[in-house]
Amino acid sequence: MNRKIFLTFTFACLCGAVFAQAPSGNDYAKFVNPFVGTQGDGNTYPGAVVPFGFVQLSPDTEKWDWGAASGYEYSDSTLYGFSMTHFNGTGVPDLGDFLFVPSLGKVKYFSGRKQNPDSGYITRFSHANESASPGYYSVFLPKDNIKVELAATERAGILKFTFPKSDSANVMMDLSHVLRWDVVWSNIRFENNQLVTGMHQVKGWAKERYLYFAARYSKAYDDCGIYSDGKKMIYNTYRFRSRYESAGKNLQYFTSYKTKDKEVIMIKVGISAVSTEEALKNLDAEIPGWDFEKVISDARNKWNKELQKITIEGTQQEKEPFYTSMYHAFLTPTLYQDVDGSYRGFDQNIHKANNFTNYTVFSLWDTYRATHPLFNLIQAGRNNDMIKSMLAHYNQSVDHLLPEWSFHNNETWCMIGYHSVSVIADAYLKGLRGFDYKKAYEAIKTTAMNPDYDNVLTYSKLGYVPCDLENESVSKTLEYAYDDYAVASMAKALGYDEDYRYFLKRSQSYRNIFDSSVGFMRGKDSKGNWHANFKADKYDGSHDFTEGSSWQYTWYVPQDVPGLISLMGGKKKFSAKLDSLFIANTDENEKGIEDIHGIIGQYWHGNEPSHHIIFLYDYAGQPWKTQQRVHQIMKTQYGNQPNSLCGNDDCGQMSAWYIFNALGFYPVCPVDDFYAIGSPCVKQATVQLSNGKTLQMKANNLSDKNIYIQKMFLNGKPWNKAFLPFGEIKDGGSIVFEMGSKPNKKWGM
């Protein structure tokens, strides 16, 4: 972030609502900067949201570009309006449902584009007049002199517009707006002069997504109307048609007012995936009155309740990226049910969530790595509900599969592997028992045995996914093998010995695609021949590898690092190869690589396949190299600025990585009962575990230079291993690090 932007943000904080909500002594929300990750590839959004809320009410500055999946790009200076739903940090755009656009004068129904900001309803704004804090967002629209403020609850949002004096103040809502994709159908009803309901159906990343709204207006509108394809829906004296309701592919509606100067018009909007009736119920339950300030302060209280789960000592500079990471980690998965427990299932039927809370947006290829492991420590109750939501998905899945990458009751089939099994096994092995774990194991096993899914059947027979039969075959083999280890681990714990042996064997499949002649993982065809023309640093995002090269994927054996070390010729050779990863060349001109950021040699922190790699030094007897890399990455790939996130936040995975590493450890193999120790990046932290116990972490002597562990005490006793057993911290306790400026090469061996 450049200085101008920094000053802008500081100004925004000072002039915005951040201090309007008098924070108590425990106001952690003040350390959260929702703009972090909004510039570049972070793909976060700055709008109003509560923890894990279904509603993310936020401005949309971009709706076509694949690279602005959250709808907001900090570099933009125009916005379309304010919509109800957004993803946090995905690589694919969608959502952006129900765009509200305030203006004066003649209402425009065509959005225009930022290249020509006067061509449609798109309008200019400046970061100088914009502010955001947890649960609150504000911006001033200079063209029409309108101040916009946004606040949210779980299933509703409230938009506050401060208009100038005008004969024609209006708010248009564009049901055809959605990020990147197509609205197939929509409908609108003016229920009365202060209530509008409607829905739209989106054919997007999700093949068939329905969302409903109910919008209450603080003041009866003077006029209202529905437009379709730019034409007003009017009377037809040949055959009457309603002017108070319509349905079709491309619908907008307006409400208009005569306003006094600084007159406030508020719209509160409930959403539901079930019906307008449920959307209205949600709205009326969550925002019964018109107290905008209360919605803001309630949201901030909700945030503080979550943020205080880890308290750290440090400067503002240190706290900002930490609490912003906590904030981002607690956005997704999102709530996906109505106040009465109704939700739309994967069979498009309406279900009731009995004895659980239904969640959606499962970016599992990302989040099984650190997000769900973090949840096991400090969001165990929600993680339990998330697993129940995944099991509901399984029950409703016509393919008998657990979720892969799902949102809003649709499977997107995005990414690879079957990492639901890791999330579930991880939770079970970490002691979570709030779900029916025997049925969960059934679901896990059925998923891992699916005869249709991505050549899993061939893999189970040949011991690898053949590159001539399946794309991304190397990545799939490696990730299946890890997932199989997760199944095996749970099977073992449940005493299912036969399954344990079967899946443990499958988890060794990585060996079948390691080509010792080149020292890398490599594609192999169904006849057993290596894929020709191999280049380890070739970006091969859609053939043998998933969003990466063999350089990254060769390290992906979290379930058996000793086995990998042995394959590579022992710890010395392994470490040397690992060293070379960070200096290997990445040709940034290569096709596909424009999406890759956080590049350190061929280590790419901006994407998940690299996330566990620096901890492999722990296994190879060189933990000080892990320690050094942790600090390097924490410093260079994170921060408190809009452009501080080097890659997609991926529904909190990048942020969860930060949180673990601030504390000094990381779950390399999530289903194992230990963490790899990295190097703490905050001086002191208190973690409120979900079981009510407290874990204290202290890093004595920590400084920018003192990044190496000299000594460590676990629960008061000296600890010399580079791995932290879950059993030692699950009931709270203390971790004390003594830090120094030079590696203690005897520690952690």
Place this chain on the structure above:
Amino acid sequence: MNRKIFLTFTFACLCGAVFAQAPSGNDYAKFVNPFVGTQGDGNTYPGAVVPFGFVQLSPDTEKWDWGAASGYEYSDSTLYGFSMTHFNGTGVPDLGDFLFVPSLGKVKYFSGRKQNPDSGYITRFSHANESASPGYYSVFLPKDNIKVELAATERAGILKFTFPKSDSANVMMDLSHVLRWDVVWSNIRFENNQLVTGMHQVKGWAKERYLYFAARYSKAYDDCGIYSDGKKMIYNTYRFRSRYESAGKNLQYFTSYKTKDKEVIMIKVGISAVSTEEALKNLDAEIPGWDFEKVISDARNKWNKELQKITIEGTQQEKEPFYTSMYHAFLTPTLYQDVDGSYRGFDQNIHKANNFTNYTVFSLWDTYRATHPLFNLIQAGRNNDMIKSMLAHYNQSVDHLLPEWSFHNNETWCMIGYHSVSVIADAYLKGLRGFDYKKAYEAIKTTAMNPDYDNVLTYSKLGYVPCDLENESVSKTLEYAYDDYAVASMAKALGYDEDYRYFLKRSQSYRNIFDSSVGFMRGKDSKGNWHANFKADKYDGSHDFTEGSSWQYTWYVPQDVPGLISLMGGKKKFSAKLDSLFIANTDENEKGIEDIHGIIGQYWHGNEPSHHIIFLYDYAGQPWKTQQRVHQIMKTQYGNQPNSLCGNDDCGQMSAWYIFNALGFYPVCPVDDFYAIGSPCVKQATVQLSNGKTLQMKANNLSDKNIYIQKMFLNGKPWNKAFLPFGEIKDGGSIVFEMGSKPNKKWGM
């Protein structure tokens, strides 16, 4: 019908299932010919249905032609397949949901057209190998040697296919098929190898119609698949896609089998407007097993239970049109709720029908005339539920209007007036008290006062609908005036004197558009000028008149015939003018008139505006002319052949007209407490009134020649008036006519 067709039909009756279901002594179903009205403009369908059933499982021979609104035209010799829903006798096509198509060999996914029967899945058939009876339909498809049989329950149907030996017997289901309109969206799920679920959304006559299905297969299919735009939905090894589910605009699916010779494959299909879950519930509740014969016999029993509500004496020839009329009158409105009471409302939310049964398909411009009046006598319980359904519509209507022409939770805005008020007032005034009549009156009044609807507000101020502001202004003025009389009548009965006087005054509005200089009703503009270039016999279907000319509409003052007579200069002049109606010329080459049939001069029995006219002779002191015309129309415009219905059955209105006139009376002004006496057309009839009482009618001496009433005895006492008080028959009783070949001009004066 020509002789060939007649023979064909006779053969079909003999060879089909009509006698397969051993009828008891009270088998009235054997007198029903479901083919009546399938040729020409009757627009009926021959398929399997139970009384007022939601499912009408019937073959579709036509899907584009506006003139074949039921999907079946007897003159066709090809059919597309068999779909689950059909209208009885509407003027506009829609429905035809979920078309099942059996075939051998390579499955075709494109329908083709009858002009080229080998171009798609359309296939030939012959009436020689077709049969239909209440609740059962059968046809043989010679191309692939497949016998098709259909049966139905209220919410489900069962298709029985008898295949020859084949390696590739298959049944394709085309979700993109619908009569005349567009499928916007559909989805399919293969839940397992014997169950498929799905839905489609239709943008048609109804702007936004959702229908769901669940189809169980009697035998596990060997193979199955989903097609979209002619391409199979298959695996994609780049990103997995399910082959067991899909969604989109143009979807078909197939199931296939290896069959032995004469192997039977059955598919039973439940439908719901709520969800696939409800469709499956409906199916399993109504067709729990695979007993095809039981479904047929249950349906026949249901029909006999309804048909026996009026038993008549007569020949087969006399009974066939009568019981076929009873059959057609008892098809519509149709059930529109699931077995658990769930239904989709006009707000697209899912409601529960508490303490009533929800019905749909309200062709009210037609059915307020005779259908609902008939229901008040012999289907009062259902009529009560229909009124509750109309009130539910009102409650859900964003326009605060009772239904005009609605089906499947959509208002089509088809036709004119607000005849719901007549149906409700009629029922109330005939003693129906099962609904909340005070709230019903509120709905009636609000509807009649709607400021947005078709210039009702202007009408209420000016006393007429001005022809410069509104199309069909004369017809609207006249029909509003009648409807206002209905409101006034109910207001009077409820003691709402002010309303009574207000609406009674409005009911006299007909006077304002009678131009005595030409002797006809005539358009008048908002300045009070008569519409220029008036021609009474000009077909003016879309300007001042609705589907007609002033010749028909001039008689439309059922609420005040004496007033009209007086306007026209007294009974003599009135009668003379009425005589001339039947000899006035109709230019059948005029544009629009191709839809008009049943022409006798300018009397057009094929459309509703004429339906009350012949009874006006009763008011003018010439009841023998009514008697003569009744017999003329009953003989010439009805019958027992496919082409016997001279106009659209219009959801039973044409048939209800027949039933009333068979008995000898007709409700000219439905809300009045008397009927006009026509002339009985059956020798004896016993009517089981809904209150459990019995009304006997006997027409002594009736013959083809003896069509004139000589004497009449009402409950044993001589009756000399041409009007039959409702009070004299509501608790049963007897009507005896003495018939003769010459008019008794003293009777009925």
